[in-house]
Amino acid sequence: METLARLEKRIQDRRGADPATSYVAKLFRAGRPKIAQKLGEEAVETVIAALGSDPDALTGEAADLMFHLIVLLSDCGVSLADVCAELDRREGVSGIVEKSSRPKE
Numbered sequence: 001m002e003t004l005a006r007l008e009k010r011i012q013d014r015r016g017a018d019p020a021t022s023y024v025a026k027l028f029r030a031g032r033p034k035i036a037q038k039l040g041e042e043a044v045e046t047v048i049a050a051l052g053s054d055p056d057a058l059t060g061e062a063a064d065l066m067f068h069l070i071v072l073l074s075d076c077g078v079s080l081a082d083v084c085a086e087l088d089r090r091e092g093v094s095g096i097v098e099k100s101s102r103p104k105e
């Protein structure tokens with residue numbers, strides 16, 4: 001978790017950097033639809049890697065996925081602390097949350 005918090009801070013710090021030298025700045029400059037698209041691509045690549053037999057490939061794709069997720073959250077003004085608070089809340093009411101948030105059939 002410390003690693004992710006550090007990465008989140010680094011992403012925020014790099015937001016205003018030169019897009020020519022910073023991938024983070026380039027992503028923010030490209031805008032939310034592009035960031036969301038990249039996240040989708042990384043998700044698909046992660047799924048493909050998970051269905052393969054190379055744990056190192058899956059580790060790399062998972063890292064790409066988490067990085068792009070933090071960039072998207074950051075662009076939307078949602079922090080990792082917000083997400084963790086939601087996960088903590090679910091831990092406290094496990095079972096109840098999923099049922100209550102499920103659309104009625």
Ligand SMILES: N=c1c2ncn([C@@H]3O[C@H](COP(=O)(O)OP(=O)(O)OP(=O)(O)O)[C@@H](O)[C@H]3O)c2ncn1[C@@H]1O[C@H](COP(=O)(O)O)[C@@H](O)[C@H]1O
Pocket residue numbers: 007010011014017021022023024025063064067
């Ligand atoms: N963790 C990451 C990280 N993970 C993945 N990536 C980049 O994500 C991209 C994903 O690969 P792709 O091949 O899909 O992307 P691409 O073809 O380069 O990009 P597009 O042309 O599609 O935009 C690669 O360019 C990776 O370098 C990352 N870029 C940056 N970081 C972290 O962000 C920090 C700041 O980075 P800069 O903003 O570049 O200084 C770094 O110190 C790292 O800690």
